[in-house]
Amino acid sequence: MANVNINTKCVQGGYHPGNGEPRQIPIIQSTTFKYDTSEDMGKLFDLEATGYFYSRLQNPTCDYVAAKIAELEGGTAAMLTSSGQAANFFALFNICEAGSHIVASSSIYGGTFNLIAVTMAKMGITATFVSPDATDEELDAAFQDNTKAVFGETIANPALTVLDIEKFAKAAHRHGVPLIVDNTFPTPINCRPIEWGADIVTHSTTKYMDGHGSCVGGAIVDSGKFDWLAHADKFPGLCQPDESYHGITYAEKFGQAGAFITKATAQLMRDFGCTQSPQSAFILNLGLESLHVRMPRHVENGQAVAEFLEKQPQVDYVSYPGLASNKYHALAEKYLGNGGCGVVSFNLKGGRKAAEAFMKRLKIAAIETHVADARTCCLNPATSTHRQMTDEQLAACGIPAGLVRISCGLEDKEDLIADLAQALAGIE
Ligand SMILES: *Cc1c(COP(=O)(O)O)cnc(C)c1O
Numbered sequence: 350m351a352n353v354n355i356n357t358k359c360v361q362g363g364y365h366p367g368n369g370e371p372r373q374i375p376i377i378q379s380t381t382f383k384y385d386t387s388e389d390m391g392k393l394f395d396l397e398a399t400g401y402f403y404s405r406l407q408n409p410t411c412d413y414v415a416a417k418i419a420e421l422e423g424g425t426a427a428m429l430t431s432s433g434q435a436a437n438f439f440a441l442f443n444i445c446e447a448g449s450h451i452v453a454s455s456s457i458y459g460g461t462f463n464l465i466a467v468t469m470a471k472m473g474i475t476a477t478f479v480s481p482d483a484t485d486e487e488l489d490a491a492f493q494d495n496t497k498a499v500f501g502e503t504i505a506n507p508a509l510t511v512l513d514i515e516k517f518a519k520a521a522h523r524h525g526v527p528l529i530v531d532n533t534f535p536t537p538i539n540c541r542p543i544e545w546g547a548d549i550v551t552h553s554t555t556k557y558m559d560g561h562g563s564c565v566g567g568a569i570v571d572s573g574k575f576d577w578l579a580h581a582d583k584f585p586g587l588c589q590p591d592e593s594y595h596g597i598t599y600a601e602k603f604g605q606a607g608a609f610i611t612k613a614t615a616q617l618m619r620d621f622g623c624t625q626s627p628q629s630a631f632i633l634n635l636g637l638e639s640l641h642v643r644m645p646r647h648v649e650n651g652q653a654v655a656e657f658l659e660k661q662p663q664v665d666y667v668s669y670p671g672l673a674s675n676k677y678h679a680l681a682e683k684y685l686g687n688g689g690c691g692v693v694s695f696n697l698k699g700g701r702k703a704a705e706a707f708m709k710r711l712k713i714a715a716i717e718t719h720v721a722d723a724r725t726c727c728l729n730p731a732t733s734t735h736r737q738m739t740d741e742q743l744a745a746c747g748i749p750a751g752l753v754r755i756s757c758g759l760e761d762k763e764d765l766i767a768d769l770a771q772a773l774a775g776i777e
Contacts, residue, residue, distance in 0.1 A: 350362050350420055355421060355537065355538065355641060356641040358417065358420045358421055359417075359421065359538075359637055359638060359639070359640050359641045360638050362416070362417035362420040362421065363413045363414060363415070363416035363417025363418075363419075363420060363634075364413040364416070364417070364634075374410060374413050374414070374630075374631055374634055375409075375410065376410050376627050376628060376631045377404075377408055377409045377410045377627050378627055378628065379404065379408075380403065380404050380405075381402065381403055381404070382400070382401040382402050382403070384402075390402060395594070395595055395597075396594055396597055396602070396611070396615060404624065404627070405618060405619070405622045405624055406614055406615070406618045406619055406624070407614060407618070408624070408627050408630075409627075410627035410630045410631055411428075411429045411624070411625050411627060411630040413630075413634070414429060414630040414631075414633055414634045414637070415427040415428050415429045415568060417634065417637055418537075418552070418554075418558075418568045418570060418637070419570050419571075421536075421537040421538075421541075421637075421640075422532070422537045422541055422542075422543055422550050422570040423537075423541050423543045423544060423572070424543060424550065424570035424571050424572050424573065425571055425572065425573030425605075425606035425607065426570070426571045426573065426606060426607050426609070426610035426611075427568055427569060427570040427571070427610060428568070428569050428610050428613060428614055428618070429554070429566060429567065429568050429624075429625040429630055429633075430566070430567035430568065430569065430623050430624070430625060431565070431566065431567065431623040431624055431625055432553065432555065432565050432566060432567050432623070433458075433460075433531075433533060433551070433552060433553020433554070433555055433556075433565075433566075433567040434460055434461070434464060434553075434567070435567050435621075435623035436551040436552060436553070436567030436568055436569050437461050437464060437500075437529075437531060437551050437567075438464055438469075438623075439569060439613050439617045439618075439621075439623070440498075440529050440549050440551050440569050440613075441465070441469065441474075441498055441500065441529065442469075442472075442474075442617065443586070443609060443612055443613045443616075443617060444497050444498055444527070444584055444586065444587070444609075445469070445474045445497045445498065446473075446474070446586065447472060447473030447474065448473055448474075448495055449473075449474045449475075449495055449496075449497045450474070450475050450476065450477070450493045450495045450496045450497065451465060451469075451474065451475070451476040451477075451496070451497065451498050451499075451500060452476070452477050452479060452488070452491045452492060452496055452498070452499045452500070452520075452521075453465055453476050453477070453478050453479070453499070453500040453501065454478070454479060454480075454481045454500065454501035454502065454505070454510075454512060454517070455478040455479060455480055455481070456480070456481045456501075456502070456505040456508045456510040456512075457500070457501065457502050457505055457506075457531070458502065458505070458506045458507075458531070458533075458553075459734075461500075461502075461531065462478075465500070466478070477491040477493075479491045481501065481505070481510045481511075481512055481513070482510075485516065485519075485520065488516070488517070488520040489520065489523070489524075492520075492524045496524060496526055497526055497583060497584070498521070498526050498527055498528075498529055499517055499520065499521040499526060499527070499528045499529065500528075500529045500530075500531075501514075501517055501528070501529075501530055501531070502530070502531040502532075502533070502534070503530055503531070503532045503533075503534060503535050503540050503542055503684065503685075504534035504535055504670065504685070504689050504690055504692075505534075506533065506534060506692070506720065507692070507694060507720075507730075507754050508668075508747070509668045509669065509670060509677070509689075509692065509693075509694060510677055511670050511677035511680040511681050511684060511685065511689070512530065512680075512684075513680055514528070514530060514540075514542050514545040514546060514547055514684060515545050515546055517530075518545065518546025518547055518548075519546065521548075522546070525579075525580040525583060526580070526583065527548035527549055527575045528542075528546065528547045528548050528549075529547070529548065529549040529550075529551060530542040530547040530549070530550050530551070531550075531551045531552070531553075532550050532551070532552060533551075533552050533553045533556050533557070533721075534556070534557070534689065534690040534692065534721070535684075535685055535689055535690055536552075536557045536558060536640060536644055536690075538640055538641050538644040538645075538687065539644060539648070539685050539686075539687045539688060539689060539690070540684050540685050540689075543570075543572040543574070545684065547572065548571075548572050548574055548575040549569065549570070549571055549572065549575075549609065550569075550570040550572070551567065551568065551569050551570075552567060552568040552569075552570075553566075553567055554566040554567055554568050554633050554636075555567075555721075556720060556721030556722075557636075557640065557643070557644065557647065557690070557721040558633060558636055558637055558640060559632065559633050559636040560636040560639070560640065560643055560721065560722065560723055561632075561636060561722065561723050562719060562722040562723070562724065563632050563636075564629040564632050564633055565629075566625045566629055566630070566633055567625075569610065569613065571606075571607075571609040571610050573605050573606035573607075574605070575605065575609075576605060577600040577605065577608060577609075578600050578601070581600075584600075586599075586612065586616075587599045587600045587608050587609070587612060588600045588601075591612075591615075591616070593616065594615060599611055599612045599615075643723070643759060644687070644688075644690075645687065645688070646759050647690060647691030647721075647757060647758070647759065648671070648687070648688030648689065648690065648691060649688075649762065650691055650725075650757035650758070650759070650760070650762045650765060651669060651671065651688075651689070651690060651691035651692065651693050651757045652669070652671045652688065653762040653765075653766065654693050654755065654757050654762070654765055654766060654769065655667050655669035655671060655672050655693045655695075656672070657766045657769065657770075658693065658695045658769065659672060659674070661770075661773055663697055663698055663699065663703065663707075663773050663776060664695050664696070664697060664698070664773075665695075665696040665697065665698045665749075665751065666695065666696050667693065667694075667695040668693070668694045668695065669689075669693045669694075670685065670689050671688055671689060690721070691721070691756055691757035691758070692720050692721065692754065692755070692756045692757070693754075693755050693757065694752055694753065694754045694755070695752070695753055695755070696749050696751045696752045696753075697751035697752075697753065697776070698751065699751060699776055700731075700740065700749070700750045700751040701729075701731045701732060701740065701750035701751065703751055703776045704729040704731065704732065704750070704751050704752070704753055705729065705732055706775060706776045707753065707772045707773060707775070707776050708727060708729055708753065708772070710771065710772035710775045710776075711727065711768055711769075711772045712768055712771075712772075713725055713760060713764060713765060713768040714726060714727045714755060714765070714768060714769070715727070716728065716733075718733065718734060719756070720754070720756035721756055722756060722758055723758050723759045724758045724759075724760070725755065725756065725757055725758035725760055725765055726755075726756050726758070727753055727754060727755040727756065728753070728754050729751075729752065729753050729754075730743070730748050730752060730754070731743055731748070731749075731750040731751070731752065735748060755769075
């Protein structure tokens with residue numbers, strides 16, 4: 350579906366039934382696939398033919414949905430994973446090994462920060478974290494001879510900083526490595542990082558793509574633009590023979606467009622098995638069919654709620670890139686032309702006590718550790734995810750005790766604002 354608008358790709362991309370075939374994506378609920386001869390199956394194991402043999406590596410239902418996500422992001426190949434965490438791990442580990450180094454924005458999802466800073470460090474992969482506001486000089490200084498990738502989030506969860514994708518892509522390319530961007534919050538409806546120079550895009554499909562709080566999942570999309578062979582010394586896994594597949598060289602055999610995802614499927618899925626179930630992929634696709642209709646409403650509600658909160662006397666400050674007062678507003682206008690997302694964070698002057706009292710009174714917004722759902726939800730880190738920390742420790746890491754993150758759903762914005770207003774009134 351090359352020549353159609355992204356709205357049409359959301360509805361019809363990825364799966365194109367033939368005459369008399371099911372209109373909706375079939376759920377191929379089968380672990381395994383049958384072959385007439387051992388020769389036929391042998392070709393699959395040699396990566397000489399494409400096809401399915403075991404759903405830990407690939408399943409047709411998952412591949413239809415991955416193909417749709419590749420079309421939405423403007424990439425050449427994609428794969429689904431069991432979660433967003435698995436997507437980011439695979440995207441990095443596909444080109445890193447013990448002794449490698451990653452440059453990452455410090456403003457990223459806590460789970461991804463732990464993955465890179467703690468768990469991948471145990472594998473011998475080190476990282477340097479840089480401010481999303483780093484200058485070219487500061488970025489250049491973060492690179493080492495063993496740097497293999499740069500990582501950032503288009504809109505960071507939960508800090509809501511906006512990544513200067515072009516600046517980060519240029520820095521990565523000056524040092525001969527790809528930029529990997531987690532595009533979970535804007536989705537390809539509001540930003541397509543590949544158009545700004547990103548090489549690999551990842552998603553927690555658990556969030557807006559699914560959009561209904563139904564299935565945990567992830568996705569990786571390759572732009573097909575990074576020339577691995579031009580930097581063959583840095584990427585031996587792609588540019589040297591894989592002994593576990595009879596010595597094929599991914600970058601040569603599958604080319605720039607296919608090497609990255611083929612290697613991630615053939616090696617990482619084979620060995621780690623973080624695969625998405627066909628049932629989840631089917632449900633994810635139902636979400637994707639309305640992504641282009643839902644995202645504008647999430648943004649409309651987020652903008653309205655942010656503007657309302659900014660005027661309330663109980664509110665210390667509001668973070669939302671769509672606000673003219675926001676530090677990242679200019680970057681949001683550049684990269685997020687259609688608006689960013691429905692997640693807004695704000696700090697209550699009354700601190701932890703006020704946040705607790707406020708959230709207890711909410712009737713529409715539910716208290717959840719989730720975001721990007723059709724139903725509005727909110728969270729006070731000080732009394733939930735970060736409750737082991739003192740007010741002083743919280744302030745030091747930029748999460749004041751009164752901070753509330755609200756993920757605006759698809760309800761009527763007047764109702765959301767009325768709910769917030771009555772809850773705020775209760776803490777006066
Ligand atoms: C939630 C999230 C993740 C992790 O995704 P899971 O599907 O929960 O594993 C990664 N990145 C971002 C930006 C997220 O919001």
